[in-house]
Amino acid sequence: MVTLAPDDMEVLRSLSGYDLTLEIAKMSTKYGIAKNEILAMLSQNTNPGYDSSGVYDPSPKSLSNSSTPDSEYKNYNPPAKVIDKSSFRFQYDPTPGVEQRREKVDQAILCPSCGVALGIPSIRPIKVTCPECLQETTFSS
Numbered sequence: 001m002v003t004l005a006p007d008d009m010e011v012l013r014s015l016s017g018y019d020l021t022l023e024i025a026k027m028s029t030k031y032g033i034a035k036n037e038i039l040a041m042l043s044q045n046t047n048p049g050y051d052s053s054g055v056y057d058p059s060p061k062s063l064s065n066s067s068t069p070d071s072e073y074k075n076y077n078p079p080a081k082v083i084d085k086s087s088f089r090f091q092y093d094p095t096p097g098v099e100q101r102r103e104k105v106d107q108a109i110l111c112p113s114c115g116v117a118l119g120i121p122s123i124r125p126i127k128v129t130c131p132e133c134l135q136e137t138t139f140s141s
Helices: 006-014 017-031 035-043 097-102
Strands: 079-085 107-110 117-120 126-129 136-139
Touching: 006 017, 006 035, 017 035, 117 126
Parallel strands: none
Antiparallel strands: 079 107, 107 117, 126 136
C-alpha cells in the first residue's frame, strides 16, 4: 500500500474545508492514490504518544475529548493590518461632506477578506464594511 510522506500528512492534518479538498486533489495526482484512500489515511487515528512518522514522543499531550471553553475560542475580529496611507489617493467622491470624512481618516488598513486598502479613523473599536467585498469586520486594535 502506498503511503504519503509524513510532511504531506502533517500538511493535510493542518487543513480543513475547501483547502483540504484542494490539497487532497493535489496529493492524489502527486502520489497516484485515489482521493478516498487519502481521506481514509487521514481519518485513521494515530496512537497516542506517537507522531505521524511512528516515532514515540514522550511529551504530554492533552486528550482531544477534554477540551476547555478557551481552547475552542476563535478570534473572528482580526487585528487591523495598518499600512502607510501616503501611497494611496482618495477616489473621486461627489457626495456632500466628503471633506469632513477625509479629515477623519488617520490610517490605511487592508481588508482581511479581499485585501483592498481602506481609509479609517483611529477610533477603536470600529466596525468597517468593505466597499469591495461587503465583508463587515470589527477592529478592536
